[in-house]
Amino acid sequence: MFAYRRKQNCEDQVELELEYKYNYLLNLGMSKDGLPMFKFIVVGDQSVGKSSFVKQYSEGQFHEGMNRATIGVEFVKKLVIVDKRRVELQIWDTAGQEQFRSMIKSFYRGAAAVFVLYSINQRDSFEKLQEWLTELHESAHEEIVKILVGNKSDMERSVQKEEAEKFMNAHNFSLFFETSAKTGENVEKAFVEAVKLVIMRMFTSESFKNSIKTTKKTPASSKQNTSRSDQPISEVSQLPSKAIYLQSNHTQDNHHAKKQCC
Secondary structure, eight states: OHHHHHHHHHHHHHHHHHHHHHHHHHTSSBOTTSOBEEEEEEEESTTSSHHHHHHHHHHSOOOTTOOSOOOSEEEEEEEEEETTEEEEEEEEEEOOSGGGHHHHGGGGTTOSEEEEEEETTOHHHHHTHHHHHHHHHHHSOTTOEEEEEEEOTTSOOSSOHHHHHHHHHHTTOSEEEEOOTTTOTTHHHHHHHHHHHHHHHHTTOHHHHHHTOOOOOOOOOHHHHHHHHTSOTTOOOEEEEEEEEEOTTOOEEEEEOOOOOO
16 A cells, blocks of 8 residues: 555656646747647758658658659648647758758757758768758757657668667767658657657756747637647647748748648
8 A cells, every 4th residue: 555655646746747847838938829839840861751751740641752852941830749748849841952051041040859861771861961960050059959860761771770870879869760751660759759858958958948939929719728628638630831932032931831842
């Protein structure tokens, strides 16, 4: 009986701590629905599967013929459940072409985490990771959560897992996953673990916390919030996506989302 009570007390303590952290997040950046909101950015060379990676996570879909290059930057919003609490993610899918590289640097601002992708069947995409890291370090907060992702794990590899793990350790990545946007392998896990790390880092680094604060928006009406709270806790919702097209004069125009490529 004593052991049971001690276990129950520990579980209650953990639950109280999670509730405290969640309420704390609510007082920082919020979505229009009054939820904690984090900005994630996905970078990497063209054709490594960035758009397919994001689409698999946000919609649970993969399109075999999705082979046109993303022009500019596209983002989707998604509600994710972490430790039974809802968090809204803004996931920014960036173009991998050389002509957009300098323009995309501004999108690192305010990002809590960055997924740096290469394709395990494209050796050159792995060898160019250092270029992406250089731009990341120049543009992002020094404590941004970095996740290394070897995509297309369903294909024949030209990059060994041990090589990627060595690169991860040498460049202080927080996480490393080999994923398949086609089968869904490790895609959701990569995002969920990234959210957990972001939350943890917010409680250990004041400068990191300040770097990802977003302007508070007025929460939705109480009726809307009540409706959302009545949804099953296991439900993970997808929100609308948008695209931003980068022109050669560095202007940005908002358009409706279009199907883009990796």
